[in-house]
Amino acid sequence: MNNEIFLKNLFQAYYQESNKDIPSVSMLDRREFGFLLWDNQFMQRHLGFAQLDDLRQFLIKKSPKHAYSSGSLYSRPDDNDMENKGYQGCDFVIDIDVDHFYTECKNDHDLWYCKECGTNGKGIIEKCPKCEKLKITRIAWICDKCLDIAKKEIIKLIDNFLIPDFALNVEQMNIAFSGHRGYHLKIVDPRIRTLTSDQRREIVDYLTGHNISFEILGLHEKTSIFGLLKDNKGWSNKIMAKLEEILRMDPLEIEHFLRDPHWGNLTALRVNSLLNYREDFLEIINGKKRSIWSIEGFGLPTWKKLLKAVVKKVGAEIDEPVSIDIHRLIRYPGTLHGKTGFKVQELEYNQLDEFNPLDESNELIDPIVFKSKKQITQKLEITDVKVPATKIKGITYGEYDCGEIIEVPHHVAVFLLCKGVAKIV
């Protein structure tokens, strides 16, 4: 059978069975909806639903591959012309997706292959090491490690920024597992809805620490280097508190952080000077000594490099354009993600900590909806060059090579089919 028809039928069965569980979103009738259907590459946008039931019926009827709704509110959400839609404001949407930032585990499970010469390997590369061509296809995968990192980012965002700095409460946050590589958070607050894209960018900079100027925070050189102060409220405090935390780690860990090209990227020599100076520096941070930063080999540029790495630790890795653009569509909660077959799962703040998308024990919030009690299996043939190993529900499947015939449980089969790396035999 054709993969797409097979999947569409499954999606349809899900939407029939779980129809009453598809949740509503606030002011549903003023949201624009968009869908990608199985037999059409183009997104069907500019749809509107007067009530939740209409949406539910649509989902049963069309059983789309992907389903989205707008963060924005419109008086005429189904008008094709943006000008005539009657924009009324937009929720603040945050997307955290491991696709957009570095995680160490990607070196283990992300694959690439060269379309020119067929060479393949693990990790992330720019050009083929053999033929030097840039025709690289990436197979980005997921694992519990990177999903856990994404989860920690969203918790950090809530605990370190949204609650203490923006005084938002968890009832105003709609949190969801995206069904693939990350989490969404929608802030529902009538006042935030009024912000322009420029103003949203300011919030984004605040959440990420991007475009921060250390000079404005006080870093300057006047015969000696004067550093940032922990006593200064705002980002100075965040940076210095984090730096202190880092300096109190095990020296080996400190070194790892400072040397890693994705973080400090400092030379061994400089790392050494910093380690030697550690105790003094901790005293400075805590105001016991004047804030003159003098470490051998550390000029302003080196300090900035170090501070930048700290900023990256403090800030949340959010996908900026999603929060800035006011006409974006985001995945609708309760619907299925066509690239995994997982459900976009709404979560309470207090469920986040324990939540484990690939092996969730609480049935009510388990995004893996196609697991069967009767242990049905499915035969597949691998169609992609290589398929990384995947651990789902505690069992590891793969790696697989092209042409391999495998028999896997139903929910794993759905995942591999959705990923587009296998076909039904």
Add this chain to the structure above:
Amino acid sequence: MSISYELVKHYPWLPSKKIHYSGIASKDPVDFIKEKIAEYPDGELVDRIFNIFKTAFENIEEIKTYKADELNVYLYTILKILLYINNSIPIANRVANLYSKHTYNKLIREDNDFNLYSICKDLELEIEYHDKAVPFGLIVEKDRRQVLQTRFSIHYIDYLRLASNLRDDYRKLVHNALIKGFVLIEKKDLTRLLQEVVRKKLIIEQTKDLSSLDDFKNKILEIKEMRELNERILGEWELKKEEFEYSFEIKYKKGEKVEESFPPCVEDILMKVDEGQNITHIERLFLVFFLHSLEIPIDEIVNLFAKLPDFDRKKTEYQVEFAKKKGYSPHSCSTLKSYSLCMAMKYKDKLCLEGYHSKKLDSQRKIQHPLFYVQFKQYRKHKPKEEVKTKTKNE
């Protein structure tokens, strides 16, 4: 909460005006103006309005005739009507800049915290006043140590609404102390935000519905005094406008007019400056470095900036002189491109987009630096004559 009658006379843009002067809004504008003109037969009303325009056109930062009296309230309303009917963005910007700057200077002298607080409340800004000053930072420099503290904080939504327009880096949210939804803000910075509120109240958007605007305009200008006043204003504007077209004479090397040879990236910033729009720090620096390179006198550069909403003469003088001393050269095209300041596409500038043909290298070359653009244009100005000569020779 309504604000005192007295305060409205000082700051006639306050929303509470509606309560104390409920008559203004309910009356037909024509009747209202006629009534007020009759009330002040000595021409004070008209003179004071004219003076605001004149001052604005002359780029002076203070309205000498400003008085916190009842007339001030009526005058403000009529001023707004005039800005509306003339439907000219540059005029409105200029008046908005002057009026808001004047307000800033007035507010900054306001040593009564309660007044400032009431004004914010009246504007429906979500503001907190702390009984005890809250310390939020420390400035430590070589021989200076200063504690930063304030009694005011403002909700971040209101803060963003007003500050994001100002574009100063230090006002960015990420550089400020945001605690429990409120940004701790020093009085002078809060006042600067109020200046922005006032500016926004006066600027206009070009009206698209010209026919109803014309109807209204004709009605207003049927009043003899208003017609005369408006003619005086527009006359003054015509007079000054020519000076504004880059109100400085640029001389480059042998007394040549160089501004005709400016590249689009510079033109664009000058246009914004000329319209009194806010410009970013980078834009400002670039412009200063660029003008320095052409040896434009310092006071001409400073005067140029006088049109900006946040102009501070002393500060600007210092910055411009400092830049001169340091002798920085202006940014290159590639740097400008990375800041999205290259305007080659926007202005479809042929020289920028296509480059020029270099005889020496016998190849097409790209413009790499705005200063080279000027040089090239200057050079080209003389070239046609030579070319004509060569042609005749060949024939």
